[in-house]
Amino acid sequence: MGEGLPQLLTYAFKSLNQQLSVWGLVTNGLRYQFVHIKGDQQPTYRLIPLLNFNGSPDAIELLQVFKAICKLPNLQ
Structure with a gap:
């Protein structure tokens, strides 16, 4: 999964x-793996805790939220 992170960050920072x-x-x-990127004076990103729908008992509830x-x- 880490292979896609650099590409995501490249597009997101742009x-x-x-x-x-x-x-x-x-x-x-x-x-x-959700990632939140903020564009302050020095842009930063934060990795949200990894979600594993196979092993998470809260997966159904999370999917309902999504x-x-x-x-x-x-809202645009």
């Missing part, structure tokens, strides 16, 4: 010219 922060996701289909987020109206 997009900070148009927005203050960016969320990204790297996955291998079983594990999901589904609800996707249904939110676009």
